[in-house]
Amino acid sequence: MPTPARLVDAPTLEYYLAVSARSPIAVRLVLGHLLRSLRKEAGIGAETAGKYIRNSEAKISRMERALVTCKHDDVMDLLGFYDVTDPEVLAHFAEMVRISRQPGWWQRFDGVLPDWAGKLIGLQEAASMIRTYEVQLVPGLLQTPAYTEAVVRQAYPLASQEEVADRVELRRTRQEVLAREEPPLLWAVLDEAVLRRPMGGAQVMREQLEHLIKMSQLGHVTVQIAPFDRPGCIAGGFPVTHLRFDLPALADIVYLEQLRDAEYVAKPEETQYYRSVLDGLAHAALSPQDSIDLIDATIGYPLA
Numbered sequence: 001m002p003t004p005a006r007l008v009d010a011p012t013l014e015y016y017l018a019v020s021a022r023s024p025i026a027v028r029l030v031l032g033h034l035l036r037s038l039r040k041e042a043g044i045g046a047e048t049a050g051k052y053i054r055n056s057e058a059k060i061s062r063m064e065r066a067l068v069t070c071k072h073d074d075v076m077d078l079l080g081f082y083d084v085t086d087p088e089v090l091a092h093f094a095e096m097v098r099i100s101r102q103p104g105w106w107q108r109f110d111g112v113l114p115d116w117a118g119k120l121i122g123l124q125e126a127a128s129m130i131r132t133y134e135v136q137l138v139p140g141l142l143q144t145p146a147y148t149e150a151v152v153r154q155a156y157p158l159a160s161q162e163e164v165a166d167r168v169e170l171r172r173t174r175q176e177v178l179a180r181e182e183p184p185l186l187w188a189v190l191d192e193a194v195l196r197r198p199m200g201g202a203q204v205m206r207e208q209l210e211h212l213i214k215m216s217q218l219g220h221v222t223v224q225i226a227p228f229d230r231p232g233c234i235a236g237g238f239p240v241t242h243l244r245f246d247l248p249a250l251a252d253i254v255y256l257e258q259l260r261d262a263e264y265v266a267k268p269e270e271t272q273y274y275r276s277v278l279d280g281l282a283h284a285a286l287s288p289q290d291s292i293d294l295i296d297a298t299i300g301y302p303l304a
Contacts, residue, residue, distance in 0.1 A: 008034055008084070013092035019246050021099055025122025026250060028066040028100040031093075033249045035075070036064035038082040052081050069101045109170045112163055116262045120241070120255050124177055127184045129244040131278050133226075135191040136239075137199065138208060140171050141178060142188065142215050142223070147208040148172070150200030178221065187222045189281045195225065195298045209299045213292055224285040225294050240274055 016034075020026040039049055039060075046064075047057040053074045062068045075097050079090060106113060106121045124130060124141075132139050137151060145168050152159065152167045159167075177183060198205050216223035241255040254265040254274045265271055286294060 008038065008089060010086065010088040010092060013089060013096070016247060016249060017092065017095060017099070020126050020250070023122045023126035024100050024102045024104050025066075025119055026126030026245070026247070027096050028069060030247060030249045031070060031075070031096045031100055032064045032066040034093075035070075035078060037249075038079070038084060039064075042082040044082065049078060049081065053077050070097055072097050105173070106170065109166055112166045112170060114261075119264065120262070121174055123243050123253060123255075124174070124184070126245055126247075126250070127243045128246040129185040129187065131187045131189075131242040131244075131275075133189045133191075133240045133278060133281055134194055136193060136197065138190070138194055138212065139188050141175050141186060142212060142221075143171060143175075144204070144208050144211045145172060146204045147200055150204055154199075178215075178218075183220050185220050185222075187224075187282070189224045189226055189278065189285050192225055192227045192294075195295060206299050209295050212295050216288065216292055216295075222288055223291055223295075224282060224288060225291040226281060226285040227294070230284050240278065242271070242275055242278055 016030050017027075020030055039046070045057075046060040050056045050058070050060045053059070055074075059068075063070050063074070072094060075093060076090065079093060084090065084093075104118060104122050104125075106118055130141070137143075138147060140148070143151070148168045148171045149164060152164050156163065156167075178186060195209065199208070212223060215221050239257055241257075243253045243255065245252075251266060251268060252271040252275070254271050256263045256265065265274065285291070
């Protein structure tokens with residue numbers, strides 16, 4: 001990427017826009033990061049910046065942490081306060097504000113999408129690498145529609161057929177990120193229990209395992225199985241997703257999902273910890289080829 005002469009310049013912002021434009025959430029995070037960096041470079045406190053835009057320190061904090069969408073006038077006023085005057089740079093910031101305020105495609109599924117899950121989809125859209133560890137279910141990006149439907153029906157037993165169909169379609173649409181021209185690298189480590197759990201019955205599982213093999217043979221998808229007989233494959237019993245970006249302004253993020261909510265971890269020391277956990281799992285798990293062999297062998301296992 002280009003090296004900025006100052007903290008930000010036109011080529012750098014063009015790069016940020018090109019890499020993150022497909023995800024309004026990613027643009028919002030980049031915009032917040034840049035505003036915070038410019039404020040600090042200018043030696044201006046958050047309280048002073050808040051007063052300058054006729055608001056508060058808390059508002060500046062929410063803008064910089066991407067907890068709210070930024071208003072065009074607020075951003076332009078702050079940039080002037082931070083001595084950013086280049087018309088081209090200002091135009092790129094205006095475009096970032098515009099994109100950050102657009103709804104993501106997933107918002108049409110608001111009726112079935114929890115508030116905390118939309119951010120994950122937006123981050124996956126912008127990620128250059130997605131690493132995930134799953135202990136019970138096939139990762140959503142690698143599920144077949146029939147497997148997804150079985151998962152949804154178990155998790156939401158009272159859901160209507162329309163709601164089930166919407167949830168399946170949401171997941172299918174999310175998977176398009178792996179089929180685009182420049183997809184992220186997906187590296188998934190699955191506990192062997194994922195292969196043995198007969199979600200949806202024998203036929204659904206056979207199709208799902210065959211799909212896992214097919215996907216693992218793509219150049220940008222790696223699947224490893226953490227077998228029962230390797231103690232080094234134990235990692236706390238909960239799923240972990242680690243997201244990395246081709247954006248210096250966007251640090252690694254770890255997504256930890258619970259039953260009814262999720263946590264996003266962004267502190268470098270914490271994301272590094274989870275990265276080391278995933279490294280250890282990948283080292284202890286079967287090689288990609290041995291994993292394919294185990295999946296293939298499991299297809300004939302009596303799953304019904």
